[in-house]
Amino acid sequence: MVTHHVHVSRYQGGHISDLRVNEQIRAREVRLVGPQGEQVGIVSLDKALQLAADVDLDLVEVAPTARPPVCKLMDYGKHKYETALKAREARRNQQQTVIKEMKLRPKIDDHDYETKKGHVIRFLKAGDKVKITIMFRGREQSRPELGLRLLKKLGDEVADLGVVESAPKQDGRNMIMVLAPHRAKQPVAAPRPGKKSDESEPATSE
Structure with missing residues (x-):
């Protein structure tokens, strides 16, 4: 029987997975699948192990209940x-996204608008989505264009931090x-205190 001591030693013990690997496989013959998914066919276990050693790969029993088992x-x-990387990514994507809400009036004054826009910017920088709500009262309900204009203005002014989802x-x-934050955006590091004075040229007296 062919043995592959050096090649197999990395995975002996079965502690990494329940899958049988290399000489842990017990079947006499297996249905072999190549590294690119190509069907090699039914071969003896010895031949499959030899093929794995020839290309410096492992023989992994991926369907142990099949007859013969698929390797x-x-x-x-x-x-x-x-596999572990994909599992972590899946868990990250399953995390519930926090949605903040900011309420504005269609005829909001400039000072209040700038204050609320500052909150929106802070939320987006923190990676949170923001639900912007324009609240209409009385006759304002007949002027939806006021809300549209305000929302477009806000969306344009924070476009470098978020997109209209x-x-x-x-x-x-x-x-x-x-609004949803740009996931690719990285927080901008604040300049270190004193850096400007360090880089500036010393003043010269005339």
Whole structure:
């Protein structure tokens, strides 16, 4: 029987996974799948192990209940790493996204607008989505263009930090829009105190 002591030693013990790897496989013959997914066919276990050793890959029993069991040639260490990476990414994507809400009036004054825009900027920088709600009262409900204009202005002014995920739409007496942060954006590091004075040239007396 062919043995592959050096090649197999990295994965002996079965502690990485329940899958049988290399000489842990017990079947006399296997249905072999190549590293690119190509069907090699039914071969003896000895031949499959030899093929794995020839290309410096592992023989992994991916379907043990099949008859004969299905084995694939792969880099098992790389496979485990990529599987763990995908699992972490899936868990990250499943995390509930925080949605903040900011309410504005269609005829908001400049000072209040700038204050509320500052909050929106802070939320986006923190990676949170922001639901912008324009609240109409009385006759203001007949002027939806005021809300649209305000939402467009706000969206344009924070475009470097977020995108309009949900376009403005009427919701009863209100009009809403949802902003989402740019995920690729990285926080801008604050300049270190004294850096400007350190880099500036010394003053010269005349």
